[in-house]
Amino acid sequence: MRCAPVAVEDVEILVASGFVFECESPLNSGDVLTLPWSLAGVVVLARWSDGSTGSGYFRGRRGSVPVALGDLRVDGGSGLRVAGTYLTLGAEHILFGIDHLLFVLGLLLLAKGFGLLVKTVTAFTVAHSITLGASVLGYIPIQRGAIEAAIALSIVLLAREIVVGGRGVVHLTHRKPWLVAFVFGLLHGLGFAGALGEIGLPEGAIPLALLFFNLGVEAGQLVFVLALVVLYRLMQAKMRVRVLKFEPVMGYALGALATLWFFNRLPAIWGA
Numbered sequence: 056m057r058c059a060p061v062a063v064e065d066v067e068i069l070v071a072s073g074f075v076f077e078c079e080s081p082l083n084s085g086d087v088l089t090l091p092w093s094l095a096g097v098v099v100l101a102r103w104s105d106g107s108t109g110s111g112y113f114r115g116r117r118g119s120v121p122v123a124l125g126d127l128r129v130d131g132g133s134g135l136r137v138a139g140t141y142l143t144l145g146a147e148h149i150l151f152g153i154d155h156l157l158f159v160l161g162l163l164l165l166a167k168g169f170g171l172l173v174k175t176v177t178a179f180t181v182a183h184s185i186t187l188g189a190s191v192l193g194y195i196p197i198q199r200g201a202i203e204a205a206i207a208l209s210i211v212l213l214a215r216e217i218v219v220g221g222r223g224v225v226h227l228t229h230r231k232p233w234l235v236a237f238v239f240g241l242l243h244g245l246g247f248a249g250a251l252g253e254i255g256l257p258e259g260a261i262p263l264a265l266l267f268f269n270l271g272v273e274a275g276q277l278v279f280v281l282a283l284v285v286l287y288r289l290m291q292a293k294m295r296v297r298v299l300k301f302e303p304v305m306g307y308a309l310g311a312l313a314t315l316w317f318f319n320r321l322p323a324i325w326g327a
Contacts, residue, residue, distance in 0.1 A: 058088060082124055090120040098255030101127040110257035112140045137257055141264040145271020148250050149279070154206055154316060155243055156279055157309055161213035163283055164302055165220065165232040176280060178233040182240025183247060184269055190248035191256070191265050199249040200323030206246050207320055209239045210313035217306030247272060 058078040076088075090097065096114040099122050109127035113120055149155055159179070166175040189195045213235070216228040228235050247269075256264045 084125040086124045088122040093118045137260045138267045141267040142271040145268040146275035149272045149275035158210050164217050175233040175236045179236040179240040182237045183244030186241045186244030187247045197245050202245045204320040207313045207316035214306045214310030218303050221303035
């Protein structure tokens with residue numbers, strides 16, 4: 056069976072972005088559509104001939120995305136399933152998003168003391184939650200290429216502060232890292248929104264999906280922070296390693312990697 060995309064204006068369905076397909080013969084719940092797209096996954100919305108609807112997230116595999124229509128028929132759009140799916144996607148995005156993790160690492164190197172660390176991480180969380188929600192709901196338009204390049208640049212700037220701090224120079228960044236975390240957190244929230252925009256949101260459950268994607272991001276971020284704190288304590292207590300003396304080296308490493316990302320991402324701004 057062959058299915059082909061049709062123009063959105065030819066059907067009575069509101070599609071924010073994506074494709075509408077028309078097939079040569081009727082589909083049933085046992086069919087599997089294979090979309091020839093090299094994507095991590097897609098959200099599929101279905102409106103069946105009996106008037107029922109369904110939606111689901113389907114992961115990509117080896118350059119294509121198999122869509123089992125049975126998963127759209129049976130409880131495909133339940134609140135519990137949507138919540139679980141987007142909670143997992145949010146956690147995966149932060150844990151496999153190396154640039155976001157390195158920025159959080161940079162914040163941890165700047166924030167001295169438990170109280171300041173909590174304040175800094177909280178500021179970053181609040182900030183990226185604001186822009187993530189505002190962008191997904193359509194209040195802030197984004198150009199993903201520019202956002203990704205700016206995120207890399209934010210790591211470069213943070214790395215510089217880590218290096219100069221190791222030399223005894225104290226700036227506002229060192230005194231109030233939570234302020235830097237909040238400002239750059241607004242930028243990183245737009246990056247999260249760009250990723251969520253590629254995944255897509257289920258029709259009729261956008262607020263729920265957005266909420267649990269954000270909770271997944273926070274859960275993944277918390278796991279990363281706790282892992283770093285435990286590692287730091289082990290190095291201090293068991294290995295008697297003074298981590299502070301390695302901070303400038305870590306700053307240079309972060310800066311070099313982020314600079315490479317910045318120049319690699321520049322062409323995407325102009326669609327190259």
